Amino acid sequence: MDSFIHIMNGFSVSLTPINLWYTFLGVFMGTVIGVLPGIGPAAGIALLIPVSYGLNPTSALIMMAGVYYGAQYGGSVTSILINTPGESSSVMTAIDGHQMARKGRAGAALAISAWGSFIGGTIGVIALTLLAVPLTKIALGFGPPEYFMLMLVALTAVSALTGKSPAKGMLAMMLGLAIATIGTDLQSGQTRFAMGVTELQDGVGFVIVVVGLFALGEVFSAMEEHFHKRSEILRLKGKLSLTKEEWRRSIKPIARGGTIGFLIGLLPGAGATIATIMSYSVEKNMSKHPQEFGKGAIEGVAGPETANNSATAGAMVPLLTLGVPGSGSTAVLLGAFVMYGIQPGPLLFQSRPDLVWGLVNSMYVGNVMLLLLNLPLIGLFVRLLYIPTGILLPLVIVLSTVGIFSVNGNTLELYLCLMFGVLGYVFRKIDIPLAPLVLALVLGGMMEQSFRQAMTLSGGNPKIFVGSVLTISLAALSVFIIGHTVYKALSRKSRLRSSAQTSPT
Amino acid sequence: MFIDRIIVVCTVVLALLYFYGASLIPSLQIGDPLGPKAFPYLIGIGLLISAAWLLLETLQAGKADAADPQELADHADMGPEDNRHLLVIAGVVAWIAFYFALFEPVGFLLATPVSLLGLMVYFNRNKWVANVLTSVLFPVGIYFLFSKVLGVNLAKGLLPF
Numbered sequence: 068m069d070s071f072i073h074i075m076n077g078f079s080v081s082l083t084p085i086n087l088w089y090t091f092l093g094v095f096m097g098t099v100i101g102v103l104p105g106i107g108p109a110a111g112i113a114l115l116i117p118v119s120y121g122l123n124p125t126s127a128l129i130m131m132a133g134v135y136y137g138a139q140y141g142g143s144v145t146s147i148l149i150n151t152p153g154e155s156s157s158v159m160t161a162i163d164g165h166q167m168a169r170k171g172r173a174g175a176a177l178a179i180s181a182w183g184s185f186i187g188g189t190i191g192v193i194a195l196t197l198l199a200v201p202l203t204k205i206a207l208g209f210g211p212p213e214y215f216m217l218m219l220v221a222l223t224a225v226s227a228l229t230g231k232s233p234a235k236g237m238l239a240m241m242l243g244l245a246i247a248t249i250g251t252d253l254q255s256g257q258t259r260f261a262m263g264v265t266e267l268q269d270g271v272g273f274v275i276v277v278v279g280l281f282a283l284g285e286v287f288s289a290m291e292e293h294f295h296k297r298s299e300i301l302r303l304k305g306k307l308s309l310t311k312e313e314w315r316r317s318i319k320p321i322a323r324g325g326t327i328g329f330l331i332g333l334l335p336g337a338g339a340t341i342a343t344i345m346s347y348s349v350e351k352n353m354s355k356h357p358q359e360f361g362k363g364a365i366e367g368v369a370g371p372e373t374a375n376n377s378a379t380a381g382a383m384v385p386l387l388t389l390g391v392p393g394s395g396s397t398a399v400l401l402g403a404f405v406m407y408g409i410q411p412g413p414l415l416f417q418s419r420p421d422l423v424w425g426l427v428n429s430m431y432v433g434n435v436m437l438l439l440l441n442l443p444l445i446g447l448f449v450r451l452l453y454i455p456t457g458i459l460l461p462l463v464i465v466l467s468t469v470g471i472f473s474v475n476g477n478t479l480e481l482y483l484c485l486m487f488g489v490l491g492y493v494f495r496k497i498d499i500p501l502a503p504l505v506l507a508l509v510l511g512g513m514m515e516q517s518f519r520q521a522m523t524l525s526g527g528n529p530k531i532f533v534g535s536v537l538t539i540s541l542a543a544l545s546v547f548i549i550g551h552t553v554y555k556a557l558s559r560k561s562r563l564r565s566s567a568q569t570s571p572t
Numbered sequence: 573m574f575i576d577r578i579i580v581v582c583t584v585v586l587a588l589l590y591f592y593g594a595s596l597i598p599s600l601q602i603g604d605p606l607g608p609k610a611f612p613y614l615i616g617i618g619l620l621i622s623a624a625w626l627l628l629e630t631l632q633a634g635k636a637d638a639a640d641p642q643e644l645a646d647h648a649d650m651g652p653e654d655n656r657h658l659l660v661i662a663g664v665v666a667w668i669a670f671y672f673a674l675f676e677p678v679g680f681l682l683a684t685p686v687s688l689l690g691l692m693v694y695f696n697r698n699k700w701v702a703n704v705l706t707s708v709l710f711p712v713g714i715y716f717l718f719s720k721v722l723g724v725n726l727a728k729g730l731l732p733f
Contacts, residue, residue, distance in 0.1 A: 118722060234625035238583060241618040245590055248615065252597075252608040259608060260593045283668075290664060291657045293695060457696025458706055461688050464668060468684075469714055472675070473724040481672040489665055497575050515611045522606050556629070 070200045073416075077424020081432060086129055086425065089122075093130035094433045097137020098440055102145060102448050104289060104456065106463050107154055108138035109399045109505070110282035113274050114470040116403050124407040125422045129429040131403050135396055136188060136379045136430065139339065140437050143180040143372055144449060147173060148301045156339035156375040159347040163360060163367030168301045170363050178307045179365055180372040181441035183321050187373035188434040190325040191332070191380020195387075196427060202388040203413035211520035212531045214391075216541035218514045221385075221393050222507055223545040224336030227552040229395075230500030239494070243504040246271050247511025254519060266479050273402045275471055276508055279484040280501050282467045284491020286460045293456055300452050307442055313365050320350050320370035328374030332381020335393030336548075342378040343371035380430065387411050387423060391510070395502030398509040405509075576630040580623050587619035667691065679729015684711035 080086060100111040112131045119127040142157035147164035160180060167176040209217070226236035249260045250270025261267040309317070324346040331342035350370040351360045360367050386392045390412030392401045404411050409422070416423050440448075471484045494501060525531035533539050594612035671687035688707035696703055718724045 118724070121723070232626070232629055234622055234629050235579075237625060238579070238619070238622040241615055241622055244615045245612075245619065248612050255599070255608045257597055257599070257608045259597050259612065260590075262593075287661050287664065290695065291661060455696050455699070455702075457694075457699075458692055458702065460695065461691040462706070462710060464691070465684055465688060465711065465714065468671070468675070469680075469718060469726065472726065473718065473722075476725060476727075478672060478676050481675065482669065485665065485668055485672065492661065497579060499579075518611060519606050527606070 070416075070420075073420035074196065074424050074428070076421060077426075077428040080125060080421050080425030081129065081429035086126055086429060087432065089126040089130040090133050090429045090433045091436055093133020094137035094140075094437050095133075095440065096130075097134040097139075098141040098437065098448055099451065100134060101138035101141020101143075101154065102451050103141075103454075103459065104145065104151070106282055106285065107396075108135050109396045110278055110285065110467075111138065112396070112399045112403060113277035114282065114466060116274050116406055117470055117474040124409055125425050127407065128400075128403065128409075128422070128426050131400060132383070132426060132430065133433050135400060136376065136433065137437055139188075139376050139379055140181065140184045140441050141448065142375075143184070143368075144177065144445065145452065147176045147180070147368075148449065148452065149299070156343050156378075158340070159343040159371040160368055162347070163362070163364050165301075166361065166363035167365065167368065172363065173301055174307045175309050175313055175365065176368050177445055178309055178442065179313065179317050179369050181307075181438060181445070182309075183317070183324065183369045183373035184376040184441070185434050185438040186321050187325045187328055187376035188380060188437070189431065190373075191329050191377035192427065192430045192434070194329050194377075195380050195384050195430075198384055199388050199416070199423075199427070202384065203416045206389050206413040209389075209413075209537075211517040211524065212534060212538050213541070215514060215517040215521055216532060216538045216545075217389065217391050218510045218517070220541050220545045220548070221335035221391050222503065222510065223548050224334070225393065225395075225506050226336075226500075226503040227548050228336040228341070229502045231498055233549075233552040233556060235497075235499045236503050239499050239501065240503040240507045243507025244511045244514070246276065246504075247508050248515070253512070253516065264479075266477060266483075271483070272474060272480065273405075273508060274474060275480055275484045276487050277399055277402070277505060278467050278471055279487025280491035280494075280505065282463060283485065283488025284495060284501075286463050286467075287488060287492035288495050289456060289460055293460075307445065309365075316365050317369035320346070320366040321373045323349060323353075324370035324373030325377045328377035329381040331374070332378030333384050333393075335385065335391075338382060338394040339375040339378040342374040346370040346374035383427075383430075387427070388413060388416075390415075390513075392506065395505045398502075398506040402509050576626060576633075580627045580630070583619055583623040583626070587616050587623065590619065591616045664691070675729075676727045677729060679731050680726040681711060681715055681731055682729060684714075 081090070096111060096115075097108065100106055100108060111134050115127075115131055115134065119130065122130075138154060139156060142152065142154040143160045143164065146152045146157040146161035147168050150161050150165040152158045152161050164176045164180070167173065222240050226240040227233045228236075230236050230239075247270075249267055251258050251268055258268055327346050327349065328339070328342040331345060332338065347360075347367055347370060350364075350366045351357050354360065354364070354366060356364075382392070382394055382397050386397045386401060388411075390401070390410055392398045401411065409415065409419070411423075467484065468481060471480055472478075474480065491501060494504075521531050522529070525534075531538075533542055590612065594609055594616060597609050597612070599607035599609050667687065667690060671683055674683035674686070685707045688711065689703060692699075692703040692707060715726055718726050
């Protein structure tokens, strides 16, 4: 009953005019970020962290969460109109969405993605509300060894599942952990790896790394693509509405996509992108006319667009209830929490129910606002696509500079950010995934703390990490993830080799 | 792939440097059986393991390489054109570093339009009006927003306001 009162109180927080305003600001910026190439939700949230320093934490977090789920709405616009997905979770939308646009049904494709996104987002928040309370009850029993193993599972899953090569995923994770150790060790007070640089004594700022990797790195990659020919933007023709037939065909994909998305979103590592792929293949398999897929089947837009939004809500569950994010963007959100001195997790539900439920309930409101922004007003956002990239990309550089400089007013941090920008560009070229690095960077400090606390508890005996049913199952889970990845890689290689023998090329 | 072997070598070098850095941390083990060194050592080992794993992957890929059309296509990508792109990106990075060097001594309001215009002249050719207008108006807007509305101090530099 207690939690019911807390949830209702949350509405009184999220419906105050000031928080409604920040919800709007967040989802508006999220849509813009989703539409524009060259800047994604991770970089967008990171750039907001220094700017929103003076705000009260609840409003700031409501705004940043708005950017996070709002970006999923905008992502479909570029997929449909220019066949270049703004975010990786909109790749599946491009397949049938762009074909629909070529057949003159761009309006219908955009409308169904807005509706699908809205329904998916709302299903996701309802499920999040229902799941949060029981999960926090379980999580209250977690000690340092359980937390350490939980973070290990999250990192293993993200490293194994993002990118083409699991070895490179692990490398990215280790690099993130290594960067996290730079600076003053909280337990002993010793400075580590600062190389005599004063600025490094407090550690490498998380905002610097994220803005470097995701904003500058992305700008460099986009500048390179600038030389390739630019695909034309299809005109937005027709009304933003669906025929009865189109609605009838979309209802079931939306229901399935919402469920798949939320469940996949809960899991670490999988996230919105994998949810869209699953939803697309489910729709294709269940369809009575699979031959239409790839040629403009509305199911292929409705399912994935619902799935990626309910996945973003699903991904909020481990972040809020356990304090352990399972993806790159939620890791950046955790970074934002930590900047405000707030540690998400079961205890936060007891100490700051107003903040937690104010944030969760703002997502209902935010989804309604997003539907309004993306249905009647989508034409305004489509105009953003006509800004030449040659102007847009330099502006992103200036925004990043201003964002970093306003943290400490330190020029050295600008160069550090530039360095991470180059690193992000190079890593994209050589296929080293960035999500494990960012997640490891955010979790690194907490992981080391819980590792050392656990070892102190056990008097230095590492058996504590397999000392309870929960830790054993978490350990088994990460062993399974690693084993499965290795097995998959091996079987793919042997398939390649056998096909090499049969087909001489 | 050739690049992957370079990554392996770089990772090993990095891991060794990291071990060396970890060995320099003074440790005072009080009440903490591990001290500040243990976790970094574990990460160093992890870096070495991922290098070894990547080496295994490249060796395996090397066997299948000859017949994998995707791999061949990847190699075809690395032509002279690609090198020209790398030069452009290097130029952009140098230009941004120059912008950062100007940032504090000259100030945000003077340094930013100059560097913006430089980038736009190259990436958005022959659109002089649009380029000049955005590279002046955008920094002015940002400056006003940050210094007057958000109360964040951006470098003033030579200008009095």
